[in-house]
Amino acid sequence: MMRRRASTKGFTRTASLLTGRIRAASESRGFAQSRLLTQWAEVVGEDVAAVARPVDVSYGRGGMGATLTLLTTGAQAPMLEMQKESLRKKINAVYGYNAIARVRVTQTAATGFAEGQVAFAPAKPVKEEAPVDPTVRRQAQETAEPVQDGALRDALTRLGENILTKTNR
Secondary structure, eight states: OOOOOOSSTTOOOHHHHHHHHHHHHHHHTTOSOTHHHHTHHHHHOHHHHTTEEEEEEEEOTTOSSEEEEEEEETTTHHHHHHTHHHHHHHHHHHHTSOOEEEEEEEEEOSSOSGGGOOOOSOOOOOOOOOOOOHHHHHHHHHHHTTOOOHHHHHHHHHHHHHHHHOOOO
């Protein structure tokens, strides 16, 4: 029986090195599920993620149901107050049970004290890349041509273009 040769050559994936630290940092703020922090926009939607950030989960004395604190600007707080119940349901879907009993909205200025400095502005648009050489594009398309699925073929073509145009550093 032939043994599979390790492809990592003694290196460890960054994700496996950081998982423990990310979990510890998340749990120190009360977030049992770090997914709530890392994929906030997917959990609550782009519109809410653009104006609010989760900052704390606090648990009551009885331990039944936690309070999630959201940070937003003063102008957006009334809109979030009206959406608290739907946000609570979306967030509890991440946990898989009714972990969050209440959602509390706190307000801050766009700039302020160290803890309240949260950027609510959308991310800057990605710069447009330089046009790809037609011969490189043709070579990438020919390589991905046998793939049946159109979306996968397009993705492989873009990947091939990126690999073929990569500059030596």
